[in-house]
Amino acid sequence: MSARPEDDPLDRHALVVAVWLAGGFVAATLLSIGLEHGSFTVTLSAFGAALAAFIGHVIVNEVFRTGFTPRELGLGLVGAVVGLVAIGLGGLVSPEFRATGFLPASLGLIGLAAAVVVYMLIRHGVRGAFDAFDVIRDFRR
Amino acid sequence: MMSLLIVLFGVTAAYAVYIAALCSRRRQAPVFEAEGLPAWTFIFGSAGLVLAGLGLDAHLALAARYGLQASHLAVGLVLVALAGVLVVKRVVLAARLTGIASPGALLGGYYGSVTLRIAVMVLAALYALPFSAAALAGIGDLVSAATAGALPRAGVIAVVAVFLFLPSVLGGWRAIVYVAAGQSLIVLVLLAFLAVAVSSDQGVPLFGAAVPTVDGILADRIPGVFQPSAGIGKATAIGGLWTTTGILSAAIALAGIVLSPAYLLLAIGTRARTAVAFSQTWVTGGIAAGLLVVATPILAAALATADGAGPAAAMAGLADRLAAYEPLLGVGLILLVVGVVQIGIALFAGAAARIFAHEAVALYVLPRLSPDGERLATRIALAAIFALLAAMAVFAPLPSAILASLALPLSIQLLPALLGLCFLPWLSRSAVLAGLVVGCLMVFFTEPPGLILFDGLFVELPWGRWPLTIHSAAWGLAFNLAATLLAAIFTRGGAEQDHRDRLHDAFRAAYPADLGSGAARSAKWSLVLLWAFLALGPGAILGNTFFSEPIFAGGPAQVGLPSLWVWQVLFWFVGVFLIWWLAYHGRMAVIEPGPARRVSYEAGPPSAFQRRAPLWIERTLARVARR
Numbered sequence: 001m002s003a004r005p006e007d008d009p010l011d012r013h014a015l016v017v018a019v020w021l022a023g024g025f026v027a028a029t030l031l032s033i034g035l036e037h038g039s040f041t042v043t044l045s046a047f048g049a050a051l052a053a054f055i056g057h058v059i060v061n062e063v064f065r066t067g068f069t070p071r072e073l074g075l076g077l078v079g080a081v082v083g084l085v086a087i088g089l090g091g092l093v094s095p096e097f098r099a100t101g102f103l104p105a106s107l108g109l110i111g112l113a114a115a116v117v118v119y120m121l122i123r124h125g126v127r128g129a130f131d132a133f134d135v136i137r138d139f140r141r
Numbered sequence: 142m143m144s145l146l147i148v149l150f151g152v153t154a155a156y157a158v159y160i161a162a163l164c165s166r167r168r169q170a171p172v173f174e175a176e177g178l179p180a181w182t183f184i185f186g187s188a189g190l191v192l193a194g195l196g197l198d199a200h201l202a203l204a205a206r207y208g209l210q211a212s213h214l215a216v217g218l219v220l221v222a223l224a225g226v227l228v229v230k231r232v233v234l235a236a237r238l239t240g241i242a243s244p245g246a247l248l249g250g251y252y253g254s255v256t257l258r259i260a261v262m263v264l265a266a267l268y269a270l271p272f273s274a275a276a277l278a279g280i281g282d283l284v285s286a287a288t289a290g291a292l293p294r295a296g297v298i299a300v301v302a303v304f305l306f307l308p309s310v311l312g313g314w315r316a317i318v319y320v321a322a323g324q325s326l327i328v329l330v331l332l333a334f335l336a337v338a339v340s341s342d343q344g345v346p347l348f349g350a351a352v353p354t355v356d357g358i359l360a361d362r363i364p365g366v367f368q369p370s371a372g373i374g375k376a377t378a379i380g381g382l383w384t385t386t387g388i389l390s391a392a393i394a395l396a397g398i399v400l401s402p403a404y405l406l407l408a409i410g411t412r413a414r415t416a417v418a419f420s421q422t423w424v425t426g427g428i429a430a431g432l433l434v435v436a437t438p439i440l441a442a443a444l445a446t447a448d449g450a451g452p453a454a455a456m457a458g459l460a461d462r463l464a465a466y467e468p469l470l471g472v473g474l475i476l477l478v479v480g481v482v483q484i485g486i487a488l489f490a491g492a493a494a495r496i497f498a499h500e501a502v503a504l505y506v507l508p509r510l511s512p513d514g515e516r517l518a519t520r521i522a523l524a525a526i527f528a529l530l531a532a533m534a535v536f537a538p539l540p541s542a543i544l545a546s547l548a549l550p551l552s553i554q555l556l557p558a559l560l561g562l563c564f565l566p567w568l569s570r571s572a573v574l575a576g577l578v579v580g581c582l583m584v585f586f587t588e589p590p591g592l593i594l595f596d597g598l599f600v601e602l603p604w605g606r607w608p609l610t611i612h613s614a615a616w617g618l619a620f621n622l623a624a625t626l627l628a629a630i631f632t633r634g635g636a637e638q639d640h641r642d643r644l645h646d647a648f649r650a651a652y653p654a655d656l657g658s659g660a661a662r663s664a665k666w667s668l669v670l671l672w673a674f675l676a677l678g679p680g681a682i683l684g685n686t687f688f689s690e691p692i693f694a695g696g697p698a699q700v701g702l703p704s705l706w707v708w709q710v711l712f713w714f715v716g717v718f719l720i721w722w723l724a725y726h727g728r729m730a731v732i733e734p735g736p737a738r739r740v741s742y743e744a745g746p747p748s749a750f751q752r753r754a755p756l757w758i759e760r761t762l763a764r765v766a767r768r
Contacts, residue, residue: 010319011179014160018323021156022330025149029334029469036467063181 012064016057016072023053038100047108051115058119067123076116083109142464143288146472153327153476153483154304157320161312164319178315180413182322184420186488187407188429189325191221193485194398194549198279198478200433202452204441208352208360209705210383212441215433216676216709217392219716222426223669224396226723226730229408229417231563231648233732236409238647240738244405245500248555250742251562251644252570253637260577262496264552265402269493269526271544273486274533277301278541279453280482281534286449286457287475295535301479302531305487309494309527310520317491318407321484328484329428331477335470336436339459342466343443349702350438353445361703362685363388372605374592382610389677390607390615397552397614400559403492418730426720434713438706490530494522543589550588550614554580557625566645569637572628580621587613647739656727665727672719676712684708 027049034043061067068076087105090097120128195214204212232247241247245261248254280301281294308316340347354360357380364380373382383391398404408417440459447458456478464471498519503510510518533541557576561568585591588606595602607613648654656662674680689704690697700707724730 010163011181013163014319014323015179015181015326017156017160018326021152021323022327025327025469025473026330026334029338029467029473032469033467 008064008066012060012066015060019056019060020053023049023056027053034104035097035101038096040100040104043101043104044108047105047111050108051112054112054115054119080109080113142460142468142471143291145468146284146288146475147292149472149476150479153324153480156323157304157308157316158311160319160323161308161316164312164316177412178318178407178410180411180416180419182318183407183411183413183416184322184424185325185329186318186322186484187225187404187420188424189321189328189481189484190401190404190407190488191218191395191398191425192325192328192429192481193276193488194401195395196276197481198283198452198456201437201440201444202455204352204437205444205455206354207358207381207383208354208441209438209703209709210359210363210381210388212352212434212437213363213383213388213677213681213705213709214391214395215430215437216713216716217388217395218430218433219426219713219720220392220673220677221396221399222421222430222720223716223723224399225417225421225425226720228399228559228563229405229421230730230732232405232559233408233411233417234648234652234735235562235644237735237737238644238651238739239742241742242406242409243496243499244402244409245496246504248558248562249500251641252558252573253640253742254570254574256574257558257570257577258500260555261402262500264548264555265489265493265496267544267548267551268401268403268489270530270533271541272548273489274530274541275538275545276482276485277530277534278538280479282451282453283456283475283478286454287460287471298531298534301483302527302534305483305490306523306527309487309491309523313516313519314406314410314491314495317487318410321487324480324484328477328480329424329432331473331480332432332436335473335477336432336439338470338473339443339463340439342463342470345439345442347439348435349706350442351703352438352442361705363682363705366679366682368610370608370610371603372587372608375603375605378610382607384610385677385679385681386615387607387610387612388681389673390612392677393553393618394549394612394614397549400555401489401548401552402496403488406492406495407488414732414734417732418724421730422717422720422724427717430713430716434706434709486530490523490526494519494526497522543593546588546613547584547590550584550612550617551581553614554584554617554621556618557621561641562644566638566641567633568625568629569632569641571632572625575628576621576623576625579624580617583620584613584617587616643740644742651735651739652733654728656729665723668719669723672712672716676716681708681712 027046030042030046030049033039034041034046057068057072087102087109090105091102124131195218200211200214203214232244235251236242236247239247239250241250245258245265248261249258277298281298284292284297285294308320312319337347339345340350352360359380362380363383363385364378365384367384367386368378370376370378378384411417443462444455444459447455447462449455449458456474460471460474462471463474498515498521502518502522503515507514507518554577557568558573561573586595586602587604587608592602592606608616656665675683684705684707686704688698688700688702688707
C-alpha cells in the first residue's frame with residue numbers, strides 16, 4: 001500500500017479513528033434521543049449507526065489487507081462488556097428504561113454481536129472462527 | 142450546551158494532536174514531505190476542502206435568505222469535480238515526470254517564469270491569511286453567540302488557532318492532511334445526519350423544503366437568465382441575486398478551489414492510481430454535491446425561522462432550538478460548521494507554510510539550506526501564519542472578509558496556465574502572464590477591494606460587485622482567456638516552445654491520452670457544455686416550472702415538490718454520470734503507473750530564454766544608438 005511500509009498502520013489507524021468518531025457521535029446522539037424520548041426505533045437506530053461504523057472498519061481492513069489489531073479487539077470486547085453491564089443494570093435499576101429502552105438496546109447489542117459472528121464466519125470460515133475461541137485446545141498444548 | 146461543546150471540541154482537538162504525535166514518531170521521515178499519502182486522504186480531504194472553499198455557513202446563510210435559487214450552487218460542485226477531472230491527473234503526472242512536488246515550482250519551471258511562482262505564493266498567502274482569518278472570525282462569532290457570550294469571541298479564536306497550529310507543527314503536512322481528511326469524513330456524516338435530524342425535529346420536509354424568504358425574493362425560482370443590474374452595492378437585482386449567469390459564474394469561482402495551491406499540493410502527494418477519479422466522481426461530485434442539494438434547503442428553512450440578527454446569531458439560534466430537543470444535536474450543528482472551517486484553515490495554512498519555505502526561503506533566501514533547516518523554516522512560517530491569521534480574525538475581521546473575496550476568483554485565473562501545462566504547449570509564458578494580469582485586474586475591480594480602493598482614491602465607479610449578476614471570477618476568466626489567446630497567436634514557437642514541448646513529449650511517450658475517436662472526443666466536450674448550459678447556465682431557467690407546469694400537460698401538475706429542486710436533483714444525477722464517464726471510462730482521472738523524472742526543469746528561468754527586450758524595442762534602440 002504505502003511507499004514506506006511502516007506508514008501503513010498509521011494510514012489505517014487515522015482512518016479507523018475518523019470512522020469511529022463519526023459513527024460514535026451519531027450513535028451517541030441517537031441513543032440519547034431514543035432513551036430520553038422512549039423511542040424504540042431511534043434507540044435501535046443508534047446500534048445501526050454503531051453497526052455502520054463497524055462495517056466501515058471492516059471495509060478499511062479489507063482496503064489495507066489487514067484484520068483487527070489486538071488493541072482494537074480488546075477495546076471492542078471492553079465496549080461490549082460495558083454495554084452488556086449497562087443494559088443489565090439499567091433493566092434492574094430503572095423501571096423507565098425497563099419499559100422503553102431495554103428491548104431495543106438488547107436487540108441492538110445482539111445485532112452487533114451477530115454482525116461480529118457473521119464477519120468472523122466470512123473472514124475465517126466456521127472452523128477458523130471456532131478456533132479463535134477454542135481456549136481449551138490452547139491449554140492442551 | 143456549553144460544557145458539552147467544550148468536551149466534544151476537546152475530543153476533536155485530541156484526535157488531531159494524537160494523530161500528529163503518531164506522525165512525529167516516524168523514523169527518519171522528513172516532517173514536511175508532501176508525497177506518498179494514502180488515497181483516502183485525497184478522497185475525503187479534497188471534498189472537505191471544496192466545502193471549506195464554498196463556506197458551508199455562508200452557503201446556508203445565503204440559502205436562508207434567497208431560497209432555492211442560492212442553494213442551486215450545490216449543483217456547482219459537479220462543475221468543481223469536472224474541473225478536477227480536467228486538470229488534476231495531468232498536474233500529478235507533470236509532477237511525477239519533472240520530480241517537482243510543488244505547484245508553484247511546477248508552473249514556474251514549465252513556463253520558466255518567476256512571476257508565476259510568485260503568483261502561486263501570493264495566492265497561497267491569500268488563502269492562508271485573509272480567507273482563513275475571515276472563516277476563523279466566523280467561528281468566533283458563532284461559538285460566542287451559541288454560548289451567549291460565556292466563551293468570548295477572541296478566546297475562541299485563539300484556542301481554535303492554537304489547536305490547529307499544534308498538530309500542524311508536530312506532525313507536519315502529513316498530519317495536517319490526515320486530520321483534515323478524517324474531519325472531512327466526519328463532516329460529511331454529520332451533514333447527512335443533521336439534515337435528517339433537523340427535518341424530523343423542526344418539521345421541515347426531507348425533500349424539497351420550502352425556504353421562507355422575505356417579500357420580493359423568489360424562494361423557489363431562479364430570477365432570470367441575467368439582470369441588467371449595476372451590481373451589489375449599486376442596484377438591487379429584482380427577485381434575487383442568483384440568476385442563471387450568477388449561479389454559473391459563482392460555480393466557476395468555486396472551481397477555483399481545485400486550482401488553489403493547497404488542493405494541488407494535496408493531489409500531487411497522493412499515491413494511489415484511482416484516488417483522483419474516485420474522489421471527483423463519488424465523493425465531491427457524488428456524496429458532497431448530493432448531500433448539499435438535499436440538506437441545504439432543509440437547514441436553510443430551519444435557519445430562516447431561527448431567532449437572531451445576522452448569520453452567526455441565526456445559526457446559534459438554530460443550534461439552541463435543536464439543543465432544546467437534544468443537546469448533542471445543537472452541538473453537532475456547531476461542530477459541523479466549525480469542522481468545515483478547520484479543514485480549510487489547516488490545509489491552507491499548511492500549504493502556504495510549505496510553499497513559502499520551499500520556494501522562497503530554500504530557493505532564494507538561503508539556497509544551501511539543509512532539509513532540517515527547511516523543516517525549521519516551515520515551522521517558523523506556520524507559527525507566523527497562525528499568529529497572523531488569529532490576529533486578523535480578532536482585530537480585523539472586516540478587512541479580512543473584504544480581501545478573502547479575492548481568493549476564489551483569483552484562483553480560477555490560473556486556469557489558462559494550468560491548461561497550458563496539461564494540454565496546450567502553444568500557450569506561451571507571455572500569453573499566460575498577459576491573461577493572468579488582465580484577469581486579475583478584472584477580478585480586482587469587480588470585488589470589494591478594488592471598488593473600495595478606487596472609490597476612496599479617485600472617483601466612484603459606475604458598477605458595483607458582480608455587475609450584470611455575473612461573478613467576478615467569470616468576468617476575470619473571460620478577459621483572461623481572450624488576452625491569453627490573443628497573445629498566444631503572436632508568441633508561438635521558438636526556444637520557449639521547445640522547452641515546454643519536452644513535458645508534452647514525455648506525456649505522449651509515457652502516458653498517452655486516449656480520448657477516443659473524433660466523435661467520442663466531440664461528445665465528451667459537447668455533453669459537458671450541454672450539461673453546464675442546462676444545469677447551471679441559461680437553460681436552468683427551464684427548471685423554474687418544468688415539472689410544476691409541464692408544457693404538454695395544459696395546466697399545473699401536482700408534483701408536491703418545487704420544480705427547481707427536482708431540476709437540481711436531476712442534473713446532479715446526470716452530472717455524476719458525466720463525471721464517471723470522463724473520469725473512469727475516458728480515463729481522464731485514472732493515473733496509470735509509469736516512469737518518473739523524465740524531464741528536468743530548472744528552479745529559476747531557463748537559460749534558453751533569459752529576459753530580453755522585445756525585438757522591435759531592440760531595433761529602435763539600435764537605430765537611435767547608431768546615430
